[in-house]
Amino acid sequence: MAHDFDVVIIGGGILGTSISYFLSFLNKSKKIAVIEQAQNVAFHTSGRNTGKVHAPYLYNPEKKKLFANAAFHGFEMWERYSRLHDLPFKKDGVIEVALDKKGIKVLEKYLKWGKQNGLEEKDIELMDKSQLAKIEPEIKCEAAIYVHKDGSADYSAYTKSLMKDSEKNGMTFLLDTRVTDVKKENSKWKITLDEEHEIFAKFLINAAGGEAVDIAHGVGVAKELTDVHFRGEYWKAPSEYNTLTKTSIYSVPEFPDYPFLDPHWVIRVDGSCEIGPNAVPVFSPYGYNKAENIKEFIPKMLEMLGSGARKAIFDKQFQELAINEIQSSMSKSAMVERVRRFLPKIEADKITEKGTAGIRSSVIDENGKFSPDVILIDEESSFHILNYNSPGATGALPFSAHIVNHLHTSGLVSSEDMDAQCGPWKFTEIIEKLERK
Template sequence: MCETMVHDFDIVIIGGGILGTSISYFLSQLNKSKKIAVVEQAHSVAFHTSGRNTGKVHAPYLYNPEKKKLFAKAAFHGYEMWEEYSKLRDLPFKKDGVIEVALDKKGTAVLEKYLKWGKQNGLEDKDIKLMDNVELKKIEPEIKCESALYVYKDGSVDYSVFTNSVMKDSKANGTNFILDTKVTKIKKENNKWAITLNGEHEICTKFLINAAGGEAINIAHDVGVAKKFTDVHFRGEYWRAPKEYHDLTKTSVYSVPEFPDYPFLDPHWIIRIDGSCEIGPNAVPVFSPYGYNKSENIKEFIPKILEMLGSGARKAIFDKQFQELAINEIQSSMSKTTMVNRVKRFLPKIDPDKITEKGTAGIRSSVIDDDGKFVSDVILVDDETSFHILNYNSPGATGALPFAVHIINHLNKTGLFESETVDAQCGPWNFSQILEKLGE
């Protein structure tokens, strides 16, 4: 029972990804006397999506300043904060930029829109430039395109390394990290949350923060909120390029997404922080947030299909365009050549036969509403003694630090949770000054 438990906390965060760990970091600085715990089912933080992405610190040019204002601000200030944190902890941060290419006039119009958005979101002329193929050829002779948006303010990091460092700082402030531990049951008991771990041990908390990524919808449903939403999972796969291609371009190359309303992105040419190059990710539909292999997907196939058929997701899975896109992604998983050829359109020198080694796959979970539409923005759900962060996707890693500050400020303002101070020095940043930059 909760009243007799030794493992009694003021705040428990479910999910040790980059966002859950960042929230713990700032909460531990603002609440020195409170007991805080992070529960993560993997053996290390950032083991899943947070550590299995492209490793980019994104400039906010892809985000509509009206519809995704908060994400755009988080990305803009996240770049500055991660760069500052890298200097504080002597972590690799490579300012290498990114090039977004258009292969036709329709794509060029999209790049013109991205340029406008980027400047509205705070980028300056020196940070971003639209150029034609002749101008780009002088810089990147191997790229074939109609036009390109060169975003100079873009960087590369290893988010696993960054998250582990933030975890160490949070632990130094007194946060308990309970790793290799799965939440198997949550129930309300005597005005506290009783959380069963690994089916046997129990901890209790006055306040619960759900930052569980691919499991976030399930956790929310377990405590009786966000019932109108369901999630679908997509495995992003990568192929490693051989060393002979490592100098093919100076920077990573993305192409304009053909269907921006769906979570399907054409694979990119990625240069990682260590200089290695990869093609990816695609977006293969899977049936679990941990559906990296066939056995996990077979195990979860029937439960997930039944869940989807009983929710708004059934409208999405019976949508003809969605079905065609999903089949294309499955083909890109079954055929290396199909996937590599998507990048070959703008990097014709690549030979699929020379690419033989797979990279690390990651899984992205997207939320569908009861109308069968993919939700484009993050969903924040307030409950009496819990808070739920759903659909936190790209640029999630870039914006994790300032977004964590936004969440804590939101909890304070709504009275869901009150911090002891909001004027604390949190590492190299003052909490109140971060809020000012975010316009809060």
């Protein structure tokens, strides 16, 4: 293994791998490595989500501007990339339902946001319940938004394909390798791997997902921020339900300022259906099981009590929502019942198999508020990407291009050919589209 690199990316999720993809085309003479602690890329959150290519109607164009812009362009980029590599992609739409008058007001807001974020009249429409019943007779609601420009994908397969493309251009991937220490030494980053090996880098990109805040803290960055982790669980529906609806169904979230979601009816790219995800508070970005959460409980609670997160966890509304999510984890019926409110034909007794759980991490600021948008932090020789959440997979390609362009224009990482052909796109053309919208 080479010991000296120009750039090291910590994190082989869909974001870190997408960054490596563009850097590999723009910097063919530079030595660049991606470090991923799991045995493969996209092993955690990037490969354990709903698999949706989200249209940007759920995202406030002011508070989540970067996410919304990336999601808008991400749909077309993933569609094109999937065709090039013969990967699964299905434009199947999504329906967001309102179950009461308050929810209808939210749908009207989402319609406005979607159009502000670039969706056209043909991409999104508001329907009353009689209009919807003609298309989806099994759905019970007061009104709905039908979003036609929404799709299903396999982000794990996409990320593995991006890794192969990057490796062809000379990128190094260190899989099954954990970063155990990062420190500055003689103007370079000394990165300790698995507590024994050392590599050195001129520049560090922190795209570590659930561990991004911890890595930032370790090098003295973003000390005022902390993160909290939520496990999203799924239940698989039997095949007899695969034709119950034509599209995935979401319901309007009652408390959008918190990272809790009412479980969705999810149709995956292979046609199978699931209920989920909920958002169960856990104490580790790898808190899939009881043992891991017990191990991390005390250190995580001490961290949260000593930060702005203290205000959040003692907020009564947050506590009530957290308890509801825990109940949905302990009781299959509680989780299924949330979906039965708009799909009453579903019977909990017929749902017996759990899906693959994933964990997402949200950042809380010093005032105890959940940060609504991604947080990007420039340092002299490092760049940190914090709070990269949904629709993170949807927007990973354009967002990564944005980051690479930012690093270049800021003089942090110089690129050799900004007009390079990056697979099906010229890099400069991607940036021009991002800047137009």
